Amino acid sequence: MAQAKQDSDAANEFGYRRFKLGSFTFERDEYFVHVGWPGGNHMLAADAFLRAMMRDLAWSFFYGTVNFDQVFGTTNHYGNVDVFAGLYNPAYRKKNKHHVENFKTEDLKAMFEAMLDDWTNEGFDPFAAPEETGTAFGPKHGNNRAAITRKRLTARRMAGLKDDIPLRSDAAGNIVNRQLADVAQDQPELHAEPGFENEVHAFNFFGYVSRSDVTWNPSVCSAVKDSLICATTEEYMLPVIHGNDRVEWFVQLTDEIHWDVCDRDTGEPRARVVMKAGDVAAMPADIRHQGFSPKRSILLVWENNDAQLPELYAKGKLKPNPVDF
Ligand code: PHB
Numbered sequence: 635m636a637q638a639k640q641d642s643d644a645a646n647e648f649g650y651r652r653f654k655l656g657s658f659t660f661e662r663d664e665y666f667v668h669v670g671w672p673g674g675n676h677m678l679a680a681d682a683f684l685r686a687m688m689r690d691l692a693w694s695f696f697y698g699t700v701n702f703d704q705v706f707g708t709t710n711h712y713g714n715v716d717v718f719a720g721l722y723n724p725a726y727r728k729k730n731k732h733h734v735e736n737f738k739t740e741d742l743k744a745m746f747e748a749m750l751d752d753w754t755n756e757g758f759d760p761f762a763a764p765e766e767t768g769t770a771f772g773p774k775h776g777n778n779r780a781a782i783t784r785k786r787l788t789a790r791r792m793a794g795l796k797d798d799i800p801l802r803s804d805a806a807g808n809i810v811n812r813q814l815a816d817v818a819q820d821q822p823e824l825h826a827e828p829g830f831e832n833e834v835h836a837f838n839f840f841g842y843v844s845r846s847d848v849t850w851n852p853s854v855c856s857a858v859k860d861s862l863i864c865a866t867t868e869e870y871m872l873p874v875i876h877g878n879d880r881v882e883w884f885v886q887l888t889d890e891i892h893w894d895v896c897d898r899d900t901g902e903p904r905a906r907v908v909m910k911a912g913d914v915a916a917m918p919a920d921i922r923h924q925g926f927s928p929k930r931s932i933l934l935v936w937e938n939n940d941a942q943l944p945e946l947y948a949k950g951k952l953k954p955n956p957v958d959f
């Protein structure tokens with residue numbers, strides 16, 4: 635297992651720290667992030683890199699693979715994480731130019747957090763839609779710690795229940811998003827039998843999600859064993875290309891998202907899926923996908939958190955698609 639070690643180098647000429655992660659090197663300038671490894675190097679736009687890094691950290695390396703782009707990314711092995719360049723890119727693979735190193739989750743997390751903290755300028759919010767944030771570019775100026783340390787909301791049972799994550803309100807500072815101003819904000823009436831007040835629960839799901847101030851960040855609204863109902867508001871594009879290690883169900887609740895769906899390992903295109911309000915899709919366990927949302931839309935993501943799933947799919951004991959038509 636490689637060592638994640640922060641370089642003690644002073645800031646570069648643009649004011650940004652350099653980082654060393656095993657034999658990977660990371661540096662940023664005014665517009666770009668430069669990633670190096672023995673035998674190769676790569677550039678990503680700084681705003682795209684920070685948006686992807688924000689999701690990778692917020693989701694604790696997520697399910698399966700988080701591709702920052704066609705070259706660089708991470709694969710979660712739940713306890714340890716691969717950091718790779720070119721691993722899922724056939725051109726790199728063919729010439730044996732890919733590179734991968736494995737790190738302990740907590741070591742990698744600490745290094746990525748330090749990088750995100752140092753490289754995020756004042757006024758840039760990597761969770762926000764481009765229309766709702768300032769620029770990521772330029773020489774280092776200030777920080778945006780408040781934005782990058784937001785906690786991902788995960789309900790233990792269900793949002794709004796006693797001892798669980800609270801519902802959102804104006805009073806709590808969760809204002810309705812500019813593009814979801816027409817979403818009704820009334821709450822359902824609840825009439826629980828005496829003694830069942832903490833067991834019977836309901837809330838206005840659309841109203842709750844319309845008050846999210848982040849994009850492409852599914853938050854767990856209800857959990858029943860391994861069944862996680864995650865809600866998210868989407869605008870512009872998913873900042874990562876997600877390589878699934880299990881099936882994910884999507885329910886498009888408002889507006890529309892266009893998904894590019896490709897083979898998980900090679901990136902070969904498989905489908906374009908246009909999801910309109912009311913559409914349901916099962917994303918197979920052997921794909922990578924990226925969503926594009928022309929205006930802010932509400933998406934329900936249904937995740938199965940069962941830790942045995944990646945192995946069952948990898949060994950072919952489960953079919954990658956849950957339904958045949
Ligand atoms: C996904 O990769 O399945 C995903 C990630 C973030 C979202 C929606 C879907 O907001």
Ligand code: FE
Nearest residue numbers: 876878882923
């Ligand atoms: Fe996904």
